[in-house]
Amino acid sequence: MAxxxxxxxxxxxxxxxxxxxxxxxxxxPAAMRYWSTxxxxxxxxxxxxxxxMIAASPQxxxxxxxxxxxxxxxxxxxxxxxxxxxxxxxxxxGQGLAREALTAVIAHVFAAHPVAAIEADVDPRNAASLGxxxxxxxxxxxxxLRTFNVGGEWCDSVYLxxxxx
Ligand SMILES: CC(C)(COP(=O)(O)OP(=O)(O)OC[C@H]1O[C@@H](n2cnc3c(N)ncnc32)[C@H](O)[C@@H]1OP(=O)(O)O)[C@@H](O)C(=O)NCCC(=O)NCCS
Numbered sequence: 001m002a003x004x005x006x007x008x009x010x011x012x013x014x015x016x017x018x019x020x021x022x023x024x025x026x027x028x029p030a031a032m033r034y035w036s037t038x039x040x041x042x043x044x045x046x047x048x049x050x051x052x053m054i055a056a057s058p059q060x061x062x063x064x065x066x067x068x069x070x071x072x073x074x075x076x077x078x079x080x081x082x083x084x085x086x087x088x089x090x091x092x093x094g095q096g097l098a099r100e101a102l103t104a105v106i107a108h109v110f111a112a113h114p115v116a117a118i119e120a121d122v123d124p125r126n127a128a129s130l131g132x133x134x135x136x137x138x139x140x141x142x143x144x145l146r147t148f149n150v151g152g153e154w155c156d157s158v159y160l161x162x163x164x165x
Contacts, residue, residue: 018050
């Protein structure tokens with residue numbers, strides 16, 4: 001599968017040597033505040049997560065590591081189609097990089113997979129993620145209470161969808 005290249009980013013498949021850079025992101029409390037798990041405790045946890053990303057079936061998964069200026073800054077894509085997920089290191093937030101990455105991912109997913117829509121599941125407190133998805137044209141389709149227990153804290157879900165253009 002070809003990389004996705006945007007003006008500032010290269011999105012490519014995950015590799016084992018992405019472990020250290022991804023662990024920095026996935027162990028960061030601010031980046032993980034509204035993730036579906038607490039921040040990763042150790043590199044072994046990130047290694048298992050990374051192995052799942054590398055081993056995922058291309059029929060079921062279309063996920064990318066994001067490189068910016070030669071460094072891995074996060075991930076974006078569908079670990080399980082058609083649900084989208086993304087996380088960037090807080091040092092690079094607020095520069096339009098997530099929007100740039102997701103614009104490329106969304107176009108690719110609709111071109112490569114027979115999905116009617118791309119879906120998202122967001123904690124209602126996650127203003128950045130909801131703002132990003134709104135900017136990309138996602139619309140809310142529903143809500144549910146107490147959908148995830150993350151480290152002992154019950155979290156709710158907002159469901160959003162972007163229909164195939
Ligand atoms: C969500 C996240 C990827 C956004 O990354 P980012 O690179 O800062 O986002 P961008 O700079 O591309 O912003 C794109 C749009 O998102 C919205 N947005 C971004 N940050 C926002 C914030 N703090 N509050 C409200 N809206 C925000 C804006 O609409 C923005 O559009 P604009 O550039 O026209 O103003 C980033 O905050 C992140 O990694 N969060 C932690 C992981 C996470 O929560 N992932 C989602 C789980 S569902």
